Amino acid sequence: MKQLNIFADGGSRGNPGPAAIGIYITDGHKNVLAKRAKKIGKATNNQAEYMGLLMGLDWLIDNQKKFEKEIKINFFLDSQLVYSQVVGIFKVKNEKIRKFIFELRQKEAKIQHPVRYNLIPREKNREADKLVNLALDNLF
Helix, strand or coil, rough: CCEEEEEEEECCCCCCCEEEEEEECCCCCCCEEEEEEEEEEEEEEEHHHHHHHHHHHHHHHHHHHHCCCCCEEEEEEEHHHHHHHCCCCCCCHHHHHHHHHHHHHHHHHCCCEEEEEEEHHHHHHHHHHHHHHHHCCCCC
């Protein structure tokens, strides 16, 4: 496996409201490696987006021994705000979000491979979004 694609999403019904997260992971040939979703209680949309990203990083940490040394790890996010904060375009002023960024950096340090973050349109993140909604509807 030369490439790993992690599509991460989070959402809440209400802002804040009942929230869930989902990740959809494929290799470079679009073979599905994992699907995960879970409810996270009451959260804002932004908090849920970060928690989805963190779930993807946790999956990476748990499974990284299975990867080749030379692997490209791509995260795909549909939140402009989260993407811009994670890659350093926007400053993080909110204390809760700052904690998410700190946790994200700690998890990145445990991964033996470089991680690249990509912003994609919502329609290209359908699978992760579907998992979020399935979790919210108690169907996953």
